[in-house]
Amino acid sequence: xxxxxxxxxxxxxxxxxxxxxxxxxxxxERLRAQGVKPGLGTILVGxxxxxxxxxxxxxxxxxxxxxxxxxxxxxxxxxxxEIIDAVERLNADPQCTGYIVQLPLPEGVDSNAVIxxxxxxxxxxxxxxxxxxxxxxxxDGGNPAPQPCxxxxxxxxxxxxxxxxxxxxxxxxxxxxxxxxxxxxxxxxKDVNATVTLCHTGxxxxxxxMRASDVVIAAVGRAGFVRPEDIKPGAVLVDVGVSRxxxxxxxxxxxxxxxxxxxxxxxxxxxxxPGGVGPMTRAMLxxxxxxxxxxxxx
Numbered sequence: 001x002x003x004x005x006x007x008x009x010x011x012x013x014x015x016x017x018x019x020x021x022x023x024x025x026x027x028x029e030r031l032r033a034q035g036v037k038p039g040l041g042t043i044l045v046g047x048x049x050x051x052x053x054x055x056x057x058x059x060x061x062x063x064x065x066x067x068x069x070x071x072x073x074x075x076x077x078x079x080x081x082e083i084i085d086a087v088e089r090l091n092a093d094p095q096c097t098g099y100i101v102q103l104p105l106p107e108g109v110d111s112n113a114v115i116x117x118x119x120x121x122x123x124x125x126x127x128x129x130x131x132x133x134x135x136x137x138x139x140d141g142g143n144p145a146p147q148p149c150x151x152x153x154x155x156x157x158x159x160x161x162x163x164x165x166x167x168x169x170x171x172x173x174x175x176x177x178x179x180x181x182x183x184x185x186x187x188x189x190k191d192v193n194a195t196v197t198l199c200h201t202g203x204x205x206x207x208x209x210m211r212a213s214d215v216v217i218a219a220v221g222r223a224g225f226v227r228p229e230d231i232k233p234g235a236v237l238v239d240v241g242v243s244r245x246x247x248x249x250x251x252x253x254x255x256x257x258x259x260x261x262x263x264x265x266x267x268x269x270x271x272x273x274p275g276g277v278g279p280m281t282r283a284m285l286x287x288x289x290x291x292x293x294x295x296x297x298x
Contacts (some may be wrong), residue, residue, distance in 0.1 A: 009161060009269035011238075013153075016160040017279035021065050022222045024290050028066040031293050038293035039068035040285070041090045041099030045083060045109075051102050058100075061282050063171070067289055070096050080109045084117050084162040097296075098124035098289040118155070124288050125149060127177070134293060135182065141191030144295075151183035153280030154217065154238055155192060163236060163269060165194040171213035173258070175200040179219040179240055193234075206230075214294040218258035226259040233266050239273040 040062050042055045059069040068092065083105065090099045090148050099122055105111050106235055120130040126146040134145035156227050158165060170187055173182040175198060187194040199206045199212065210230045217239035218226050231237065241258035257273030265268045271277055 006268070008264055008267045011157055011161050011163075011269055011271045011276055013157055013271060013276040013279040017283040018159050018162070020156070020280075020287065021060065021061070024065045024286055027290050027294070029288070031297075034067070034198040034297060036067060036293050036296055037094045037095070038066075038097045039070055040289050041070040041072065041096040041122075043072045043083065043086050043090070043099065044075070045074045045078050045102070046106055048104075051104075055102055058282060058285060063288055065286055065290075067097075067286060068095065070099070076106055078106065078109075080113065080164070083109060083114050087114060087117045091117075091122060095242045096122065098122045098292045100125050100285070120145070121292065124285055124292070126152070127287060131154045132177075133184070135185050139190060141186075141189035143189075146292065147186070147284075148178065148182045149284040149288065150179050150277065151186050151283045152287075154179075154183065154240070154277055156187060156284065157277070157280045158236070158238075161269065163216065165192050168194050168214040169212060169291065170194045170196050170215040170217060171199060171209050172196055172217045172219070173206065173210070174221075174241070175197045176219065176221035179217070183217065185195045194293045216259075220258055222258060223256040224258070227263050227265060228260065228266055231263055231266055235266070237263055237267045237270040238277065239271050240277050242273065242278075260274050 024064060042058060044051060044055050064071045070143035074083060074086060090096045101114055103111055115128060118128050120128045123131050125145050126148040131145040134143055172180055172184055180198060184196045184198055187196050197209050200208050207230045211232050215236040216226060216231060217238040217240060221241040221243055223243040223245050237259050239259040243256050244253045245256045247254045255274050
């Protein structure tokens with residue numbers, strides 16, 4: 001009897017994020033009933049349109065689940081010390097449960113120096129050096145510190161659709177700290193238990209590594225980088241990268257991911273881009289803030 005070809009599973013980040021927000025809404029209500037009011041702070045420097053849109057989306061998410069918003073906006077001319085002063089104010093603000101410093105910062109400002117002043121207990125992005133150290137230390141996966149939002153969102157999305165990573169070979173493409181360097185730590189913790197290969201510009205044959213993998217996580221920001229010939233049939237495809245590519249026929253820019261859409265038909269499951277990992281990243285930011293608030297009760 002011939003094998004019946006299965007339709008690949010579309011891993012809908014919007015639907016999964018909506019379920020997470022529903023759960024967070026109830027948790028926020030319980031916190032407020034006990035006198036704890038979660039609040040997310042944002043520090044936004046300059047007039048970058050993309051950054052303004054991104055931060056506005058975070059505050060919209062907050063309103064959906066009942067988290068208070070604390071928006072700090074500084075001019076493009078703000079110096080490093082002025083930004084650090086804003087960081088210290090949020091560190092001291094009891095209404096602010098957790099916060100983020102929106103990157104990139106203006107030219108000449110040392111982002112690492114600014115982030116170093118963030119109170120690790122209020123680091124909603126999970127990217128403070130102390131929290132990254134906690135990620136390294138907790139091999140069992142029982143990490144009490146805030147965790148990086150995008151890697152956490154990817155793993156949560158796969159779990160939402162009952163995709164078991166235990167013993168699976170995972171190829172991560174890209175070594176940026178936001179995803180590549182951090183997700184490997186989370187995937188190899190004992191509670192996930194995957195085997196990870198991290199590929200980057202120094203990898204001699206990335207295609208060979210991808211074809212040997214059960215799961216491919218692409219985070220390089222190069223449109224269509226992963227092609228059908230690069231994956232094995234039945235692989236799970238996670239598309240993180242975002243590029244703006246000009247569409248000649250439509251006469252405007254469109255968002256394209258790292259994974260060529262022609263790969264979808266060969267996969268067992270895939271994340272659309274947009275609509276896959278992005279909504280999960282935002283949901284995990286809210287989850288970090290709520291968890292920070294819950295720790296105040298213990």
